[in-house]
Amino acid sequence: MARRTVVINNRGGVGKSDVTLRLGAALAKRGRRVGLLDFDPQGNLSRRAGWTYNEAQPQVTVSEAVQSNRVGAMRQVWTPVNWDIEYADRMRLAPAWLELENRYAEAGVPSAHLRLAKALQGADDDLDHVLIDCPPSLFHLTQMAFAAGDGVLLVTRAEIDAILGARRVREFIGEHKVGLHADDLTIDGVIVNDYEQARPRQRQQLESIRRIFGDLVWDPIIGRREIMANASNDHVPLEHAKGSQLQQAVAGFELLADTYEKRTAA
Numbered sequence: 001m002a003r004r005t006v007v008i009n010n011r012g013g014v015g016k017s018d019v020t021l022r023l024g025a026a027l028a029k030r031g032r033r034v035g036l037l038d039f040d041p042q043g044n045l046s047r048r049a050g051w052t053y054n055e056a057q058p059q060v061t062v063s064e065a066v067q068s069n070r071v072g073a074m075r076q077v078w079t080p081v082n083w084d085i086e087y088a089d090r091m092r093l094a095p096a097w098l099e100l101e102n103r104y105a106e107a108g109v110p111s112a113h114l115r116l117a118k119a120l121q122g123a124d125d126d127l128d129h130v131l132i133d134c135p136p137s138l139f140h141l142t143q144m145a146f147a148a149g150d151g152v153l154l155v156t157r158a159e160i161d162a163i164l165g166a167r168r169v170r171e172f173i174g175e176h177k178v179g180l181h182a183d184d185l186t187i188d189g190v191i192v193n194d195y196e197q198a199r200p201r202q203r204q205q206l207e208s209i210r211r212i213f214g215d216l217v218w219d220p221i222i223g224r225r226e227i228m229a230n231a232s233n234d235h236v237p238l239e240h241a242k243g244s245q246l247q248q249a250v251a252g253f254e255l256l257a258d259t260y261e262k263r264t265a266a
């Protein structure tokens, strides 16, 4: 069975989807089999991994798997990541698009929050890691992800709203994990992304992040690099993106993948 990590912040735009994608790629580069599960109806992760919804030939997505409420339904959803790079062979995408929004209305159905866990059961046995990219919300989709996950990875910027968003996630899990059937869910770490060392305010906020989350803050901190946004915009692997500081960006995620494996080892 794969190790399932829920990537989340209650604040949007902090880099959850980019970190999910680039960390997943770095893990695949190390030889791991990685599932990227897009659980945000915005579908940004799916698009950045090269996927598009085709109305003429509708694909089965995460939304239908969850709606079916059937054990193992995610088996039909995994699709290759069509990147022209060797390690993409070890990556799978479970895509999402706007349709996933319709699952919110079903939140009141008894045990609805267990549907993702059920759909993944037996459907990620041939993977080492599954990274679940959440919307910036603590409502039903994210609750399903908590019930399905083994650990939680908070992504934040060194900025007050993002830090508060990460804290709300931690408090929410503490308060509700038993009710969500996520009793064993742990916070694995905090990734600080999009960091601008030159800004005194950000240096200050980084200090508060360390004060609040202590040892949970992972190394390295990911700096703001245009090449990251370019890669996502052009839906290509980091290695094929336009812009400077490629080596630094790639090396940052290689180190982060190392931290990930150390921190999440059973």
Ligand SMILES: Nc1ncnc2c1ncn2[C@@H]1O[C@H](COP(=O)(O)OP(=O)(O)O)[C@@H](O)[C@H]1O
Binding pocket: 011, 012, 013, 014, 015, 016, 017, 018, 019, 044, 193, 194, 195, 222, 223, 224, 225, 226, 227, 228, 229, 230, 232, 233
């Ligand atoms: N370290 C970074 N440097 C530069 N741009 C980044 C970085 N991390 C994320 N971005 C860009 O910032 C925007 C928001 O990131 P995204 O991953 O969509 O955040 P979220 O999933 O939390 O909403 C995207 O355009 C993304 O490519």
Ligand SMILES: [Mg+2]
Binding pocket: 016, 017, 018, 040, 044, 045, 133, 134
């Ligand atoms: Mg996102």
